[in-house]
Amino acid sequence: MEVVKEEVVSFQHVDKVYQSGTVALSQFDLSIADGEFISFLGPSGCGKSTALRMVAGLGEATNGRVKVFNQSPKDVIKHSNDIAYVFQEANLLPWRTVLDNVLLPLEIRGINKEKRKECAVEVLEMVGLKDYLHAYPRQLSGGMKMRVSIARALAAKPKLLLMDEPFAALDEMTRQTLQMDLLQIWQKEKATILFVTHNVYEAVYLSSKIAVMSARPGRLVTMIDVDLPYPRNRVNNQFNAYVDKAAKSLEHSMGRKEA
Numbered sequence: 001m002e003v004v005k006e007e008v009v010s011f012q013h014v015d016k017v018y019q020s021g022t023v024a025l026s027q028f029d030l031s032i033a034d035g036e037f038i039s040f041l042g043p044s045g046c047g048k049s050t051a052l053r054m055v056a057g058l059g060e061a062t063n064g065r066v067k068v069f070n071q072s073p074k075d076v077i078k079h080s081n082d083i084a085y086v087f088q089e090a091n092l093l094p095w096r097t098v099l100d101n102v103l104l105p106l107e108i109r110g111i112n113k114e115k116r117k118e119c120a121v122e123v124l125e126m127v128g129l130k131d132y133l134h135a136y137p138r139q140l141s142g143g144m145k146m147r148v149s150i151a152r153a154l155a156a157k158p159k160l161l162l163m164d165e166p167f168a169a170l171d172e173m174t175r176q177t178l179q180m181d182l183l184q185i186w187q188k189e190k191a192t193i194l195f196v197t198h199n200v201y202e203a204v205y206l207s208s209k210i211a212v213m214s215a216r217p218g219r220l221v222t223m224i225d226v227d228l229p230y231p232r233n234r235v236n237n238q239f240n241a242y243v244d245k246a247a248k249s250l251e252h253s254m255g256r257k258e259a
């Protein structure tokens, strides 16, 4: 018998029109089940970040509804630590150590001192930084800063992790290492991940599903189920077939068709 997974995020006929008049999303529909790793892939400016921000309660739908755990995102944020956000820049506080950066959101949440240190050290170990607890951001590479940012997001054990092009500023080697580590974390923590990327290879390597969006105003064009076992081999025919499929959908979504 197939197990029906709980719906974690849903967009129901969502339009988003900014005050400037820009229509970022139009009739955007999407349902995301518990435990998925879903990438949003689409042309620049098609509303990927807008969609992600709405899930985090940062901006409301002009029409339609966004629900997280069957509630409004703002309510989820107000009453729980279930949603965490990782941006393209690590945004660490330069005057705080690695450990203190990760502790900050736990302090704000009022978690007791002993417990928060235990949580912070645990996630820093998970991202491979247990030897850098007392280092300052200026002493870290770009990849290490991003690891701290991911640890900070994971510290409160969110059920839903939102990641907006987190690896875009990193070199290719570092990006690939972080992708592998992120998959291990996803499998260990059993969180649902929404991941924005421009990179077709990254989307295929990471995702259980890829939501391909149209050019602005963004709509869901295709949902690709990436039916490959983890960890994935980046250089086999099946992998390349998914890359081709995603790239073609993306071209199509931009109004350009393959010859």
Ligand SMILES: Nc1ncnc2c1ncn2[C@@H]1O[C@H](COP(=O)(O)OP(=O)(O)OP(=O)(O)O)[C@@H](O)[C@H]1O
Residues within 6 Å of the ligand: 018, 019, 020, 022, 023, 024, 042, 043, 044, 045, 046, 047, 048, 049, 050, 051, 198, 216
């Ligand atoms: N706060 C805002 N006010 C007005 N317009 C905005 C605002 N934020 C985004 N936009 C516009 O909405 C559209 C969608 O932007 P968004 O950042 O969601 O796209 P994106 O797909 O994430 O883009 P990219 O891939 O280039 O990062 C763009 O035209 C953008 O200029």
